[in-house]
Amino acid sequence: MLILGVESSCDETGIALYDSAAGLLAHALHSQVAMHAEYGGVVPELASRDHIRRIVPLLRATLENAGKSLADIDAVAYTRGPGLSGALLVGCAFAESLALALDKPTIPVHHLEGHLLSPLLSRTPPTFPFVALLVSGGHTQLMRVTGVGAYELLGETLDDAAGEAFDKSAKLLGLPYPGGALLSKLAESGTAGVYALPRPMLHSGDLDFSFSGLKTAVLTLVREQPEPLSESFKADAARAFQEAIVEVLTKKALKAMKQTGLKQLVVAGGVGANKQLRATLDDEARRKRFRVYYPELEFCTDNGAMIALAGCLRLMAGAASKPAGAFAVQPRWPLMDIATTTSP
Numbered sequence: 605m606l607i608l609g610v611e612s613s614c615d616e617t618g619i620a621l622y623d624s625a626a627g628l629l630a631h632a633l634h635s636q637v638a639m640h641a642e643y644g645g646v647v648p649e650l651a652s653r654d655h656i657r658r659i660v661p662l663l664r665a666t667l668e669n670a671g672k673s674l675a676d677i678d679a680v681a682y683t684r685g686p687g688l689s690g691a692l693l694v695g696c697a698f699a700e701s702l703a704l705a706l707d708k709p710t711i712p713v714h715h716l717e718g719h720l721l722s723p724l725l726s727r728t729p730p731t732f733p734f735v736a737l738l739v740s741g742g743h744t745q746l747m748r749v750t751g752v753g754a755y756e757l758l759g760e761t762l763d764d765a766a767g768e769a770f771d772k773s774a775k776l777l778g779l780p781y782p783g784g785a786l787l788s789k790l791a792e793s794g795t796a797g798v799y800a801l802p803r804p805m806l807h808s809g810d811l812d813f814s815f816s817g818l819k820t821a822v823l824t825l826v827r828e829q830p831e832p833l834s835e836s837f838k839a840d841a842a843r844a845f846q847e848a849i850v851e852v853l854t855k856k857a858l859k860a861m862k863q864t865g866l867k868q869l870v871v872a873g874g875v876g877a878n879k880q881l882r883a884t885l886d887d888e889a890r891r892k893r894f895r896v897y898y899p900e901l902e903f904c905t906d907n908g909a910m911i912a913l914a915g916c917l918r919l920m921a922g923a924a925s926k927p928a929g930a931f932a933v934q935p936r937w938p939l940m941d942i943a944t945t946t947s948p
């Protein structure tokens with residue numbers, strides 16, 4: 605079965621072809637980061653228009669790289685939500701129309717399920733069950749995953765997501781949008797321990813997170829500094845922020861491992877690209893004798909491959925439907941709404 609995957613939930617247009625037997629055949633991505641950078645954040649209307657411009661050329665390139673034609677496609681998977689409604693509508697309309705024209709089924713995919721299952725694209729994938737730490741721009745969740753659709757929420761952020769905290773703190777330090785990866789790069793040149801930032805909810809006893817206080821602490825730190833901010837201050841503050849967030853994410857993930865007794869941890873979503881988070885989790889995993897899996901770096905942030913893969917797994921579980929002939933997206937859509945079974 606050959607599945608076409610279409611991702612357009614935010615500021616990346618992703619297209620991929622996933623074969624149920626051979627795996628990922630080809631994928632293509634266009635990031636709108638440069639376009640939105642000028643405005644300091646994603647401009648939804650511009651995002652939708654750019655998806656429209658990119659989606660067909662990306663499909664053509666992906667088909668060509670895979671040596672396939674439209675006629676080879678067996679089903680079309682696309683991100684139904686959550687995300688920006690206009691951006692989602694572009695991918696949805698494109699996928700539903702294409703499927704209708706090809707007389708093939710569609711598989712609407714939950715974007716977070718795509719992230720959650722993305723480590724399965726790796727050469728050495730995890731096996732079910734595992735604990736998932738989902739750390740993206742919009743979500744921070746710990747989950748017990750026992751199969752496709754079998755998700756139990758163990759804990760989540762009560763306010764800002766980890767990626768959001770990275771991006772907002774980066775902005776406070778004067779870094780351009782989207783600052784998460786840049787802040788992380790800057791932190792590498794900073795000295796640890798120069799500034800002490802809080803570790804929110806570290807000892808809350810549960811698996812929930814809260815990051816808005818951390819961002820406020822960065823703001824307070826910035827306000828105490830003379831303008832313009834010195835390069836050494838920015839680097840040391842970035843380091844302090846990263847140390848704090850990595851410690852909280854790591855300790856909560858360790859607590860989830862202990863609580864569930866599972867031996868595999870999957871880290872998914874954009875913040876999963878963070879080097880310090882990876883190094884710290886790897887260290888702890890060696891010490892506590894469990895394994896950590898990350899998606900390949902290119903599949904950490906939004907992409908079409910994870911949507912094609914999730915679509916394929918859902919298709920095999922019987923989830924395909926006839927093209928709707930109508931365009932229904934779900935900009936707000938809790939992941940637990942698609943959990944078919946939850947583990948105890």
Ligand code: KG4
Pocket residue numbers: 719739740741742743766767768770771782783784785788873874875876877878879904905906
């Ligand atoms: O998963 P993703 O592409 O988007 C959502 O679905 O939300 O994640 C994007 C987030 C952004 O907040 C970005 O700043 C963050 O991931 N990010 C990073 C790094 N690379 C991307 N955060 C920390 N360190 C990185 N290296």
Ligand code: ZN
Pocket residue numbers: 715719740741905906
């Ligand atoms: Zn995402």
